[in-house]
Amino acid sequence: MSQITAPYAAAPAEPIFKQELVWQWPIRLFHWLNALAFVVLFLTGLYISDPIFSPAGEAYGNQTMGYVRMTHFIAAAVFTVGFFWRICWFWLGNRYARSGFPYVWRARWWRNLVRQTWDYLRLDFGHVHMGHNALAGLAYTLVPVIGGWVMILTGLALFGQSNPDGFWDSLCGWVIPMLGGGLRTHMWHHLVAWLFLVFAIVHVYIVVLDGTQQRNGLISSMISGRKFYPADEKPGSHDED
Amino acid sequence: MADSLLSSPGLTTYDILSRHGVSRRDFLSFCAITAASLGLEAQQVPAVVEALETKPRLPVIWLHGLECTCCSESFIRSSHPIAQDVVLNMISLDYDDTLQAAAGHQVEQIRKDLIEQAKRGETEYVLAVEGNAPTKDGGVYCTVAGETFLDVLRETAEHAKFVIAWGSCACNGCVQAAAPNPTGARPVHECITGKPIVKVPGCPPIAEVMTGVLTYVLTFGRLPELDRVGRPKMFYKQRLHDKCLRRSFFDAGQFVESWDDDGARKGWCLYKMGCRGPTTYNSCATFKWNGGVSWPIGSGHGCIGCSEENFWDDGPFYSRLAKTPLPGIEATPQKVGIALTAAAGVGIAAHLAALAIKRGRAAATENKAKEA
Ligand code: HEM
Ligand code: SF4
Ligand code: SF4
Numbered sequence: 143m144s145q146i147t148a149p150y151a152a153a154p155a156e157p158i159f160k161q162e163l164v165w166q167w168p169i170r171l172f173h174w175l176n177a178l179a180f181v182v183l184f185l186t187g188l189y190i191s192d193p194i195f196s197p198a199g200e201a202y203g204n205q206t207m208g209y210v211r212m213t214h215f216i217a218a219a220v221f222t223v224g225f226f227w228r229i230c231w232f233w234l235g236n237r238y239a240r241s242g243f244p245y246v247w248r249a250r251w252w253r254n255l256v257r258q259t260w261d262y263l264r265l266d267f268g269h270v271h272m273g274h275n276a277l278a279g280l281a282y283t284l285v286p287v288i289g290g291w292v293m294i295l296t297g298l299a300l301f302g303q304s305n306p307d308g309f310w311d312s313l314c315g316w317v318i319p320m321l322g323g324g325l326r327t328h329m330w331h332h333l334v335a336w337l338f339l340v341f342a343i344v345h346v347y348i349v350v351l352d353g354t355q356q357r358n359g360l361i362s363s364m365i366s367g368r369k370f371y372p373a374d375e376k377p378g379s380h381d382e383d
Numbered sequence: 384m385a386d387s388l389l390s391s392p393g394l395t396t397y398d399i400l401s402r403h404g405v406s407r408r409d410f411l412s413f414c415a416i417t418a419a420s421l422g423l424e425a426q427q428v429p430a431v432v433e434a435l436e437t438k439p440r441l442p443v444i445w446l447h448g449l450e451c452t453c454c455s456e457s458f459i460r461s462s463h464p465i466a467q468d469v470v471l472n473m474i475s476l477d478y479d480d481t482l483q484a485a486a487g488h489q490v491e492q493i494r495k496d497l498i499e500q501a502k503r504g505e506t507e508y509v510l511a512v513e514g515n516a517p518t519k520d521g522g523v524y525c526t527v528a529g530e531t532f533l534d535v536l537r538e539t540a541e542h543a544k545f546v547i548a549w550g551s552c553a554c555n556g557c558v559q560a561a562a563p564n565p566t567g568a569r570p571v572h573e574c575i576t577g578k579p580i581v582k583v584p585g586c587p588p589i590a591e592v593m594t595g596v597l598t599y600v601l602t603f604g605r606l607p608e609l610d611r612v613g614r615p616k617m618f619y620k621q622r623l624h625d626k627c628l629r630r631s632f633f634d635a636g637q638f639v640e641s642w643d644d645d646g647a648r649k650g651w652c653l654y655k656m657g658c659r660g661p662t663t664y665n666s667c668a669t670f671k672w673n674g675g676v677s678w679p680i681g682s683g684h685g686c687i688g689c690s691e692e693n694f695w696d697d698g699p700f701y702s703r704l705a706k707t708p709l710p711g712i713e714a715t716p717q718k719v720g721i722a723l724t725a726a727a728g729v730g731i732a733a734h735l736a737a738l739a740i741k742r743g744r745a746a747a748t749e750n751k752a753k754e755a
Contacts, residue, residue: 191703191704191717192655192703192717193636193638193654193655195636196636196637196638196646197635197636197637201631201632201634201635201637202631202635203635204635204636204637205634205635205636206635206636207633207634207635207636208634208635208636210636262734265734265737265738265741303622303661303662304622304624304625306610306611306616306620306621306664307616307620315611316611319611319612319692322692322693323662323688323691323692323693323694323697324661324662324663324691325659325662325688325691325693325694325697325704325705326693326697326705326708327662328662328704328705329697329704329705329706329707329708329716332704332716332717332720333707333716333719333720335720336716336717336719336720336721336723336724337720337723339720339724340723340724340726340727343724343727343728343731344727344730344731347731347734
């Protein structure tokens, strides 16, 4: 406090920070639809798995499980469409749409991964990225992408079980014998659902932590799309491809 | 049964039936019922009648491997008054070491003769397999007449027209193949290659399903339409859950919570008691059991999924989900998930605490530096 003695200094002629559009609108749209769909899918999924409340009265007057399942399927449609939309934007989007992707054949990606992991472990927040760092990219690939495939394939296979000659079963039904039966398919669908929750918790924690420590607009960037960088650096100079 | 052994192979099913005093009327009624249960249109009934009247009966070799014989027990309890008779006589059951009266070398000779005849193209036969073959240690854990069952199975399958796999043992291993599967029991399709197989799973399969499959095969001389895993669609195209009398309670969200609660008395859905109906394809909800008397879910017990692969390993039967197959973790995915979430929480708390300590220390050294 004591340093600020003079009245507020006039804005410097040259800005100290500049901003860059990192997350284009299709990415941001996907992000929030996906977040919403996940919350709905997880909550309805838990009810499907273990229906803890049970309506009073006669069966003909109630449709609790029916509506919960329907909600799950509507959110699943949003989740699935968003998933493939995001995959398209991996190529259609700007360079940050591909940032962090596990380019395991590039030494740079591995160096970035080790460095970022080491930074988190020794509680250092000095290293700012515009896009995703390699560790984030790895986490996104493991849970929302590979896990997303698992959820979509097992989900659609289970969805198709009520009509074995129908479209969804023809498309995804092969998953069930591959996983060793319908019950095991439920088991995997359920287990990976929890991985999504663990991912979401850690994701929010790291975003809040990084965002408040680095103060580069990380948190607001998923709304505005923009992040800040020091004016004397080239944008994204710390980023991998 | 001994009768079918001794009967001349040229006879048709109808010949045999009329010899047994079955009237024309009963015969036609059987054909109509069978056609209906096979899902055939009414116009197809004459085809069934004609086939049974004119086609010589197809010889069947019925092998028994590692099994409990519940399939045979089910089969001989077919409900239609003449069904069991018809079917047992319809096929020329040339070899069935459980049902036939003959024994010993004489019986083995019948099997070998039939194989020889088929090799020479003089006859065709169908191989029906009940049970499966242990494959560990050269297959010694099941030997019949001095040969391992694995060898018998392969030898007999080689010249068969096609193979019928009876019951969950033959289709997907059942209890003897459950972990840790000490004898290396393998279902039929993993023991033989290059033969069309129709799988009729269930522990046991429903009698009407067994007779239905046999009738189809004998009537049309080919396998019925099969689904992705080789089961006849006509009997395995629907989950119990989609035809269950308790389904309205499932959709309403009304579940039995314990065996003696109010919901149990009111006939609510057995989902939370571990019912496997939502993942089980079988005809129990259609044909029921014991001639349509009742079936497990009708009697207030959940389905245990006896016609699905791995049903023994995917226990416990009274828990909603299979336990995770992760090594050393005998828990449902829900428990594993809660543990993982808690671990993430602990990790975050530890990271935050470490951060606070680091910041505190940094501030302290700064203060000291200022004081000095
Ligand atoms: C991250 C996304 C998702 C999450 C977190 C999620 C979560 C869950 C959970 C926890 C269950 C209960 C599983 C059980 O105990 O049997 C479930 C069931 C189910 N989910 Fe999902 N799910 C997701 C995506 C999907 C998708 C994309 C589909 C595609 C249609 C889908 C279709 C189903 C179906 C059909 C069931 C079984 C419903 C039933 O048995 O009545 N899910 N889901
Ligand atoms: S009792 Fe079983 S098969 Fe019937 S509706 Fe309930 S869960 Fe489905
Ligand atoms: S209700 Fe289920 S466990 Fe019982 S016989 Fe039918 S398929 Fe098998």
